[in-house]
Amino acid sequence: MTVIAFLGAGSVVFTRELLADLLSFDELRGVTLALHDIDVERLETAEAIARRTAEQLGAKPVITTNLDRRAALSGASYVINSIQVGMHAATVSDFEVPARYGLRQTIGDTLGVGGIFRALRTFPVLAGIAADMREQCPDAWLLNYTNPMAMNVSYLAAIAPDLNVAGLCHSVFWTVHDLCELLGVPLDEVDYRAAGVNHQAWLLHWEHRGESLYPRLDARLAADPQLQRRVRMDMYRRLGYFPTETSEHSSEYVPWYLHHDSEVERLRIPVGDYLRISSDNLAEYAAVRTAVLAGEPLDLHREATEYAPQVIHSMETGTLREIHANVANRGLITNLPDGYGVEVPCLVDRLGVHPQRVGALPPQCAAVNRGFVSVGELTVQAALTGDPRLVRQAAMVDPNTAATLTVDQIWSLCNDLTAAHGSLLPEPLRTPVTL
Numbered sequence: 001m002t003v004i005a006f007l008g009a010g011s012v013v014f015t016r017e018l019l020a021d022l023l024s025f026d027e028l029r030g031v032t033l034a035l036h037d038i039d040v041e042r043l044e045t046a047e048a049i050a051r052r053t054a055e056q057l058g059a060k061p062v063i064t065t066n067l068d069r070r071a072a073l074s075g076a077s078y079v080i081n082s083i084q085v086g087m088h089a090a091t092v093s094d095f096e097v098p099a100r101y102g103l104r105q106t107i108g109d110t111l112g113v114g115g116i117f118r119a120l121r122t123f124p125v126l127a128g129i130a131a132d133m134r135e136q137c138p139d140a141w142l143l144n145y146t147n148p149m150a151m152n153v154s155y156l157a158a159i160a161p162d163l164n165v166a167g168l169c170h171s172v173f174w175t176v177h178d179l180c181e182l183l184g185v186p187l188d189e190v191d192y193r194a195a196g197v198n199h200q201a202w203l204l205h206w207e208h209r210g211e212s213l214y215p216r217l218d219a220r221l222a223a224d225p226q227l228q229r230r231v232r233m234d235m236y237r238r239l240g241y242f243p244t245e246t247s248e249h250s251s252e253y254v255p256w257y258l259h260h261d262s263e264v265e266r267l268r269i270p271v272g273d274y275l276r277i278s279s280d281n282l283a284e285y286a287a288v289r290t291a292v293l294a295g296e297p298l299d300l301h302r303e304a305t306e307y308a309p310q311v312i313h314s315m316e317t318g319t320l321r322e323i324h325a326n327v328a329n330r331g332l333i334t335n336l337p338d339g340y341g342v343e344v345p346c347l348v349d350r351l352g353v354h355p356q357r358v359g360a361l362p363p364q365c366a367a368v369n370r371g372f373v374s375v376g377e378l379t380v381q382a383a384l385t386g387d388p389r390l391v392r393q394a395a396m397v398d399p400n401t402a403a404t405l406t407v408d409q410i411w412s413l414c415n416d417l418t419a420a421h422g423s424l425l426p427e428p429l430r431t432p433v434t435l
Contacts, residue, residue: 003034008036008082009035010037010042013281016288017306020308023431032063043065047065048061048289050063064303064320073137073140083117085424088281095108102398110150112400113401115148115375120421129142131395138162141352151379152167165328170305175243175244175260179213180213195358196243199250229268230267231267239416258403310348313349324345327344332358333361340377411433
């Protein structure tokens with residue numbers, strides 16, 4: 001029987017969506033779902049959601065719950081990772097501490113000081129997961145959803161190159177979905193390919209019946225000045241390729257927008273937006289828990305878009321699919337650093353996830369990506385070597401941070417964030433650094 005382990009199953013809204021997609025496949029309706037979380041209440045809620053989802057879909061999976069991660073991983077064929085180390089409290093620190101220095105962030109989970117410290121909190125847990133998988137399920141596929149995706153995939157490639165790892169994110173799909181909707185073009189008639197790094201990949205090909213859709217997007221933008229007031233529309237007009245993550249995300253990966261009041265206003269950038277999102281997630285968790293424990297039905301009517309269920313279905317049945325996934329760069333993108341996590345088209349079949357070689361990105365896209373990658377490379381090296389100066393150097397080369405703060409402020413900010421996160425960080429990186 002196929003065992004699918006869910007790490008961080010207490011992320012109940014996300015877990016509900018994954019389970020609905022999984023159990024909608026006829027071939028997966030009898031799998032074993034091994035749910036794991038370190039929070040007793042959230043694990044109880046995840047189990048209730050799993051059982052209600054199965055009941056509503058008429059599926060009969062075997063459902064187990066484990067506070068012990070190793071028990072959940074035992075015999076697993078697939079491991080879905082959606083943990084958030086430090087939860088809401090850590091997110092608040094990632095925003096409030098930099099804000100005292102005048103540093104603006106929007107999401108703070110991928111790059112910048114928020115992404116750096118989220119990665120450093122996550123790496124020790126990833127190391128534990130990798131060690132447990134080697135013992136409990138060495139041939140399993142680790143399907144990672146946890147951000148910062150590129151840094152996490154890169155770290156896993158460095159410490160556990162023997163494991164099967166694919167990072168999954170729906171940003172490419174939804175970018176194409178929304179662009180097609182904007183132009184009134186049926187998504188199922190469109191061919192597309194993207195490549196780059198997670199949350200900053202580029203839509204390299206986007207065609208309808210063999211014709212590029214970019215000229216139609218250009219015309220749509222020229223006719224609508226308000227549509228131009230979005231960060232990634234502005235990036236597309238200047239760089240020539242559309243970035244595959246939202247304007248909120250994209251604004252904090254480059255040095256051009258967030259530290260200019262006029263640009264924040266022109267492009268309607270929601271500074272600090274993830275604090276609201278994180279609070280809303282807590283409220284939604286509470287509402288879902290109340291509803292499911294009261295016996296209310298779950299809303300399972302949604303478009304199935306998550307990649308993990310599709311990947312599992314393809315590996316179990318041999319159904320060939322193409323997705324976009326995050327893997328270590330092994331000659332896949334020739335003008336980005338080898339070994340770092342990149343997002344590329346991948347074929348999926350019974351034998352696994354097969355990354356497709358892209359070659360060289362357009363030079364302007366690769367140039368923007370390299371600024372993104374440099375931050376992640378230094379962050380990963382900080383964890384691998386235990387050198388806290390590398391954490392500060394990662395923040396120094398971060399495009400938005402460097403455009404906003406002096407080097408003294410950056411080092412002081414990193415010391416404050418180190419104190420705020422304390423024991424969640426790798427032990428060698430917990431001490432302040434002074435010149």
